[in-house]
Amino acid sequence: MTTVTPDPVSAAIAAFEPTFPLAVACSGGADSTALLAACSSRWPGQVRAVHVHHGLQEAADDFVARCEQTCRNLQVPLTVLKVDARHAPGESPENAARTARYRALDAYAQGTGAAAGTDEGAAPVRSIALAHHADDQVETMLLALSRGAGLAGLACMPARWERDGVEFHRPLLEVSGAAVRGFALAFGLGWAEDPSNDDERYTRNRIRARLMPALETTFPHFRETFVRSALHAAQAQSVLDEVAAADLEAVGAPPRLKDLQALSVGRQAQVLRRWLRTIHDTTPDTAQLAELQRQLAACRTRGHQLRLKVGRGFVVREGDALGWYNPAVLPPAT
Template sequence: MGVAYSGGADSTALLLAAARRWPGQVDAFHVHHGLQAAADDFVRVCTAVCARVGAPLHVVHVDATHASGESPEDAARRARYAALATAALAQGTKCVLLGQHADDQVETLLLALSRGAGLPGLSAMPARFERGGMVFYRPLLQTPSDVLRQWLVQQQIPFVDDPTNTDERYTRNRIRARLMPALAQVFPQFLATFARSARHAAQAQAVLVEIAMQDLTAAGNPPVIQAVQALSTARQANLLRHWLLLQQATPSAAQLDQLLHQVVACTTRGHRIHLKVATGHVTRQGGSLHYAATATDR
């Protein structure tokens, strides 16, 4: 059993709970991004706490430099999960627990709403997922942050506060500092009710994926255009989005709308389809749709 341990309150509470539940069976994995001066202090606190709870600490150094057009947060998240998976696999760990809690879940939902996300975004964070050959779990998604902090204070276990969490240049931090307190005043139970909405969205999205898989099986892979045209517009969009995601391509709303328009208009042999989608193009080849990433993006 592994725990992703940053030294913050959330992951500290998770580590303490896991070490008590599975004594002698828990390893802590600390990702050192090297992005701030306090990073070495985090390691010192983590080392002391791990010694106290009897959990071996594995410090993993990563390069979280973001690529052109990629946000620093996304780059750090991608590097963190890759490093955790690699380190956990090297130790023979079967799964890694993550410390995201109810507040994090609602912040993720609000971010998705602000971006006009569909059901995948409104589903927020899944309780279980796989990445890099490792299974990750988020067991605290229904537990508020305040409850975790209060418990740690009662247990007299030290933790660190990441100074970047108060930097309001980041949208998530502005949501945390300004919007969440306002919501708590107007809707005191919003953490539970918003998280419930995210679970409903996740269930609905799972149904849409099942339908898309069935429709794609019937239409063929790559999909035959006439078979796609036989579906309702909503099911066409659902099938095409799912098919593109299988090609590692995430279409924008505008790209998907344009593709749907072209599919509907494709009624003659000479109709040509060549649309930019994500990092590649959707084309018509015979009676079917095909997707290929551009050579420079592979």
């Protein structure tokens, strides 16, 4: 008896357990088209598609047309969300587009506002699937390494996370890009090619064009090992997050100087990051955090003041504790 081994995409979708209704974020490219086809084939009638129209390229309307054709062929309802993804001065165009895209998907999932695009009478979306694959994860890790990222950065993209009751999934994160395109070709799926993918002014494209082939030659199994390393980093970071959460509860929010000073340097750094990120929605860079810890160590007398630029605002001493403020929003406590 011959055993038929499923292709990697079908195997990944067989292991995928979303909550329904499920929406697939579809760009019109090969990866998201393959994901949409695989999901709609497995769960007919329970899948819808959502396309974010960035309006940044001349080909943007072609992407919409391709999504519309694909969804007609697959008999999947499509929602198109138009966003303003223009970047501010000094902001990365890629980051601006990514931020706009996720905001639109969040609004769509929550069904908030006319721009959210929720079909009238349709059940709210419970899960959104994204088509990032193993090659995308490797590129993300290489970018993180090039920037000197810590564990949080090396954890790269999570396979699943939840926000405001909506699940986000990346079911193809362990599947190679070649396998995803192979699936699309095997099933005769058409897709649109993004011309910006060949523009080597973007760092990610240079990684794809220059480093990925070299890794393929030198380390043939690099996708599996890099993805595994990202998983290990994510697991280690989750432990650090648990410790930091317990430490922040112990030192208080705002954190008390004496209790902070009693922590080891590493735990102190983690709890300061967590306090700034979770309470004040800001993140210190490496130099800012090191200087904050240096000044914190020296802050032993009542008369020793502290005021340091951190993230989008300032960390200051407020009596026996630390405070943070953004001068554009709120003056420091007196």
